[in-house]
Amino acid sequence: MKKWIWIIVAIIVAGSIGGYAYARHSQNNRLYDQQMTRGNAAISNKNYTDAETAFTNALKRKQNDKKATTLLNQTQTFVSAQKSMSDRKFGVSKQQFTEVRDTNNGNEQLIDRAKSNLSTIKIVQGNIKIYNKVYNKALDQAGKGQYMESNTSLDQIFNDKYIHQTYYQDILKKAEKLRDDNNKAINGEPNSSSTLNQNDDSSSSVADPNVDANNQSNTNTNPDSSSASLTPSEQKQADNYKGSNEFTVSPSQNEIDGQEITNAQVNTARRDLQQAGFDTGAMSDQDVKNLIKGASEKNQSVTNYAKQTLK
DSSP: OHHHHHHHHHHHHHHHHHHHHHHHHHHHHHHHHHHHHHHHHHHHTTOHHHHHHHHHHHHHHSTTOHHHHHHHHHHHHHHHHHHHHHTTOHHHHHHHHHHHHTOTTOOHHHHHHHHHHHHHHHHHHHHHHHHHHHHHHHHHHHHTTOHHHHHHHHHHHHTOTTTTSGGGHHHHHHHHHHHHHHHHHHTTOOOTTTOSOTTOOSOSSOOOHHHHHHHHHHHHHOHHHHHHHSOHHHHHHHHHOOOOOTTSSOGGGGEETTEEOOHHHHHHHHHHHHHTTOOGGGOOHHHHHHHHHHHHHTTOOHHHHHHHHOO
């Protein structure tokens, strides 16, 4: 009799445990479904933080669940892509949006939004390419002393209806800086980017580099005249000068791959070097050209090359 009682008790206990396990399993499934539904609804409303939380909670109910993991990763990548785009890191953003778009069994709304953003990035990168082409033309004109023409070129950027979008802040700032430098040069005011030879005390206006070269040539070939025009202090500085100029080098030293280094390149390098803390007033144009050529040969920026060589 006692044996049957224990059998009945065992059956009751086993049934209770099994019922509890089934009920718990059913509850987990229900809560999992609720969180997945909540996550997809949050994506629909563009509440991506809520979506990430929901998919994370779903994974607590079903660890390593493939669907929840896929949606969580897709949502997080989409948010990261938006941040990269906002920071104007278009290459990174493009890669991330492509990953979202190509997610197998992902959220379709995220896929569609990724496609839309990829189209926007394509347009933005195309516009940036056009703006940079115009800017480089204007920079070259400024380097030749054609400041009015440079400003006219820059107007193509300023008058474009898209230029004030946040995507183009970097190129807009560069263009505005160049316009300010051009205006200073037009008005006879000194500025770092247009000063070609800060050691020349003959004039406060921007000098024609060809005229400076001829004057320098005459000075070098007439030492008596040079001595008469310099103070003892200036003559001492000239005697101690260890740099180089266009009369102490061969023509090939002023070329990169057969192309002559332009005045615009020299002016841009001077500005970059000055911003990096170098005393560009102590450098001749040839000193700057040597840095440009050396940097090109080492595949480095001028400032990085200068930091290594000017110690």
